[in-house]
Structure formats: C-alpha cells, structure tokens
Amino acid sequence: MLLDIQSLRHQYNKSKDAKCAINTLSLQVEPGILALLGPNGAGKSSLMRILATITKPTQGVILWQGQDIVKSPQLLRKELGYLPQYFGVYEQLSGIEFLQYMAGLKGLESSHAKSVIDDLLNKLNLTHAAHQPLKGYSGGMKQRIGIAQALLNDPKLLIIDEPTVGLDPHERANFRQLLTELAADRCIIFSTHIVSDVESIADRIVIMRGGTLIQSATADVLQQKVADKCWTLTVEPSELKQIQHEYIVSHSIRKEGKLELNLVADHCPDSKATERAASLEDAYLYFTSEQSASHSAVRIR
Known part of the structure; x- marks a missing residue:
C-alpha cells in the first residue's frame, strides 16, 4: 500500500x-x-x-x-x-x-x-x-x-x-x-x-x-449488501409523504396517476411490494440515511 x-x-x-x-x-x-x-x-x-x-x-x-x-x-x-x-x-x-x-x-x-x-x-x-x-x-x-x-x-x-x-x-x-x-x-x-x-x-x-x-x-459488494432490501411499490400520490417518513425512497416515477416507488427497507414494506435489483444509490442511501431502514411490520391496504 x-x-x-x-x-x-x-x-x-x-x-x-x-x-x-x-x-x-x-x-x-x-x-x-x-x-x-x-x-x-x-x-x-x-x-x-x-x-x-x-x-x-x-x-x-x-x-x-x-x-x-x-x-x-x-x-x-x-x-x-x-x-x-x-x-x-x-x-x-x-x-x-x-x-x-x-x-x-x-x-x-x-x-x-x-x-x-x-x-x-x-x-x-x-x-x-x-x-x-x-x-x-x-x-x-x-x-x-x-x-x-x-x-x-x-x-x-x-x-x-x-x-x-x-x-x-x-x-x-x-x-x-x-x-x-x-x-x-x-x-x-x-x-x-x-x-x-x-x-x-x-x-x-x-x-x-x-x-x-x-x-x-467495491460497488458490486455494496450492492450485494442491500440486495435483499430493495422493493418496488405502486401507491397513490397522497401516500407519498407518509411512506417517505417510514422508508427510504430512492426513486419515484409517476404512471397513470399513481407513483411507482423504489424503496429500501430491511423487510418487505407492503403486501403489494415486489423485490427488485439493488443499485449503488440504494446502498448509499441505506448506509447514510438518518432514518431507520428497518421495519418489521408490513403495510396492509
């Protein structure tokens, strides 16, 4: 070195x-x-x-x-x-x-x-x-x-x-x-x-x-560390503020009047959430976020 x-x-x-x-x-x-x-x-x-x-x-x-x-x-x-x-x-x-x-x-x-x-x-x-x-x-x-x-x-x-x-x-x-x-x-x-x-x-x-x-x-290792913590969830726009309070939102896209969110959390954040591939930005937000990314409860709608 x-x-x-x-x-x-x-x-x-x-x-x-x-x-x-x-x-x-x-x-x-x-x-x-x-x-x-x-x-x-x-x-x-x-x-x-x-x-x-x-x-x-x-x-x-x-x-x-x-x-x-x-x-x-x-x-x-x-x-x-x-x-x-x-x-x-x-x-x-x-x-x-x-x-x-x-x-x-x-x-x-x-x-x-x-x-x-x-x-x-x-x-x-x-x-x-x-x-x-x-x-x-x-x-x-x-x-x-x-x-x-x-x-x-x-x-x-x-x-x-x-x-x-x-x-x-x-x-x-x-x-x-x-x-x-x-x-x-x-x-x-x-x-x-x-x-x-x-x-x-x-x-x-x-x-x-x-x-x-x-x-x-390395970037690959950091992504692997959050590989099981990345989710996609589609919600109503009115739900965004509460979700941002509860979870790390790394990305959002508006589709047909709803929001498709990329979330980072230790556990599945909602019964309708689906797993997705992790990015380096997910890892960065997970490790630097002041809010806890850990939620044991599942949101049921």
Missing part, C-alpha cells in the same frame, strides 16, 4: 463536547481510484485537507510509503497533486500563464515546465484555449485547468474534492474518463456526494457519515 491512515481523528473545536469532523478513521489506499462518498458534512473535505497536508489532525498517524506525513508533511508534498472543492483562478491570466505561474510555485524548471504544460493542455483538450483569459472558461474548462495544475509535478497521489459540482452531464462524463486514464500509475482519491460519478470508475468506495467511515468496498 502507498497510503496508510491509522486511527485518524480531528476536531476543529478543542472543547470536550465538540463534534468530531473525523472520528477514529483507519484506511489503507492502494494505486487506483478511491472514491469518498457521503452527504454534506460527512467529513470528506476535512479528510482530504488533512491528506493534502493543509490541516494537521488532532490525533492519528498517516504513512505515505512508510513515512509519517503528519510529523513531516514535506515528505509527501513533492509527490502530491491537489484540487480543492473551491478552486480559485486568476481570471485575468490565460490558461498557459496560470499554469506557468503554478509551475514556478512548484519549483519546476522553466524548460521542463514548458513541455509539461504543453502536454497537459493537449491531454486535457485545452490547447485551443491556452491563450484565452480564464474568466472566459466554462465550468468544465476551469475544472480541467485545475486538474492540469494538480498534475504539473506528476504526482503519485492525486486528491480531488467534489470535482463535478457545477458541471453539466457531458462535462461530468469527460471528467470521469479523464480520472480513469490518470489512475494507471498513481493513487487518486476523490470525494463526491453524486453516486453516478463513482459507480463506473472507482476501484473502491468509502462511504462516510458524520465523520465516521461506515463502509469500504
């Missing part, structure tokens, strides 16, 4: 009653794509800032290739690429000027930086916009220039926080393809709360809730 996280804990407020942003998290990361999945406030961004050596954890050990980066963060920084959730750019600069500036900050020699920047602009389909001001870039183009700056030093660990927020479906699909191409020889950790962004590309998915790691598995 390249990255070994041991008993990580973090509190922003040092009082005894303060809520933990990360609560005793342990995780081992191999080369490939690791997706952090969880709702807002799950602790994903806090974890990524710690791994990017921006925030020092309250407790715990993080080893990068056997070296403790909590005590010596510089050991990782030369091999680290980071794209935060809120990535600001100098909008008056062109794409190439911005990358030249970032390359200088990262200590790349100018002759080497030029060839690296040209290669990244080509790889990220930004060559045509290299001399355009960043203020004219679309959301997807700004994300790609953000990835380019993160890749300038050819990092062995690439950390990307909520990379697809604000992107349209086409840009999101292109971004997923890019991550797949980049994952061949490095560790990529990216966080999201959008399930569709991870199910086709992640080698492993970590689900977090309330600062705690609650699941770590």
